[in-house]
Amino acid sequence: MSLALNELEKLASKSATEAITFDRQGLKGMAISKYQRAIEILTKLCSLYPKASQNKVYLEYIGQYQKRIKELKGYAPYEAESWKNEQKYDGKVLREKPQVNWKDVIGLADAKQAIRDSIIYPFKRPDFFPLGWPRGILLFGPPGCGKTLLAAATATEIDAAFYCIDAASIMSKWLGESERNVAQLFETARLVSENGQPAIIFIDELDSLIGIRSEEVGGEVRMRNQFMKEMDGITDKNKKLHVYLVGATNKPWSLDGPFLRRFQKRIFIPIPDLKSRRDILKLYGKKLFNMGTNVDFPELAKRSHGYSASDLYDVVQAVHLKVVREYFESHTLSDTKATLRSIQMSDFLAVLEERKPSVSMNTLGLYEKWYERFKAL
Ligand SMILES: Nc1ncnc2c1ncn2[C@@H]1O[C@H](COP(=O)(O)OP(=O)(O)O)[C@@H](O)[C@H]1O
Ligand SMILES: [Mg+2]
Numbered sequence: 001m002s003l004a005l006n007e008l009e010k011l012a013s014k015s016a017t018e019a020i021t022f023d024r025q026g027l028k029g030m031a032i033s034k035y036q037r038a039i040e041i042l043t044k045l046c047s048l049y050p051k052a053s054q055n056k057v058y059l060e061y062i063g064q065y066q067k068r069i070k071e072l073k074g075y076a077p078y079e080a081e082s083w084k085n086e087q088k089y090d091g092k093v094l095r096e097k098p099q100v101n102w103k104d105v106i107g108l109a110d111a112k113q114a115i116r117d118s119i120i121y122p123f124k125r126p127d128f129f130p131l132g133w134p135r136g137i138l139l140f141g142p143p144g145c146g147k148t149l150l151a152a153a154t155a156t157e158i159d160a161a162f163y164c165i166d167a168a169s170i171m172s173k174w175l176g177e178s179e180r181n182v183a184q185l186f187e188t189a190r191l192v193s194e195n196g197q198p199a200i201i202f203i204d205e206l207d208s209l210i211g212i213r214s215e216e217v218g219g220e221v222r223m224r225n226q227f228m229k230e231m232d233g234i235t236d237k238n239k240k241l242h243v244y245l246v247g248a249t250n251k252p253w254s255l256d257g258p259f260l261r262r263f264q265k266r267i268f269i270p271i272p273d274l275k276s277r278r279d280i281l282k283l284y285g286k287k288l289f290n291m292g293t294n295v296d297f298p299e300l301a302k303r304s305h306g307y308s309a310s311d312l313y314d315v316v317q318a319v320h321l322k323v324v325r326e327y328f329e330s331h332t333l334s335d336t337k338a339t340l341r342s343i344q345m346s347d348f349l350a351v352l353e354e355r356k357p358s359v360s361m362n363t364l365g366l367y368e369k370w371y372e373r374f375k376a377l
Helices: 002-024 028-048 055-074 109-124 147-157 167-173 178-194 218-236 257-262 274-285 297-303 309-330 345-354 361-374
Strands: 094-096 136-140 161-166 199-204 243-249 265-268
Touching: 002 028, 002 055, 028 055, 028 094, 028 161, 109 136, 109 147, 109 265, 136 147, 136 361, 147 161, 147 199, 147 243, 161 178, 178 199, 178 218, 178 243, 218 243, 218 257, 265 361, 274 297, 274 309, 297 345, 309 345
Parallel strands: 136 243, 136 265, 161 199, 199 243
Antiparallel strands: 094 161
């Protein structure tokens, strides 16, 4: 019993964390779908183990997520006119308005250049590209290093209509209607593009949509075929069309051949190097008040080799939480005048000690190997 409970709890917490990350990036549709997933799992937990003491906490979280979903929906997250059959989508694919800029993406110089070459320049000056440009762009690399962030920032950069799809969730939700939904998604993007605005269709966790699988249900095969057909459509038919399909995956090796071929451009999003680690720590550290003068960011960067960007974000957040916790341990709740003590180098060192990188060096090696074999353009 406790095993299933544990697994489900982990799943719920994963979805919630992802939701909060998307939320931070202004990817409301994605955030909503992940909050919904977290709610589903927590509800299931409560019904499976009605007597468990944690249920009160779960219900509390469910309430919070529901509230946040309501708020997000209230912000008019998408432009309704862009969907002909809007209600069919039931909030699953939204036209997002990302709130991140190019400069919020630290490091990744090569990846940014690759995006400029394959999306930004062709969009600005299609006349410079008589041979066309890649419409399928694959961002791959370890989790938490900026694939989603970069895709969102690219959309901001060229003021593109940004359609964000979470492959893992549409596989289950679109079943039955998947071909039509895929066709309509591309149709909408084409319409937008014909009206002069570029469109980026972003598919996160691409591998769960188009992986190599042995036992597939018919629906999945048809959906995949529809995707490939649509991708061929944006490549061949119309040179002027500015519709780009950007896919992201942590598991490039599980994409199959025919699908991979359609992603002519493959961009590796690696873990941050020394300088990027320093800049990421600084960027997120800057948002905290009261950083002590002894906090040595270059030194912290040296000590955080192997950490992903999102690990570094977590480190900064944990450091902050440590100081907040101390505050509440030594002050009464009614004390509203006292302030947080400043953050010290030793706080960072303590957190780094207990939080290890989330991606193993072994796994990192796999990406390089795959890239060697499959790099393109
Ligand atoms: N290159 C980066 N620069 C700054 N922050 C980053 C970077 N990459 C990731 N992050 C942080 O980690 C979070 C998760 O990153 P994300 O783009 O979702 O990773 P991925 O899609 O590669 O798994 C981001 O919201 C951001 O806070
Ligand atoms: Mg991501």
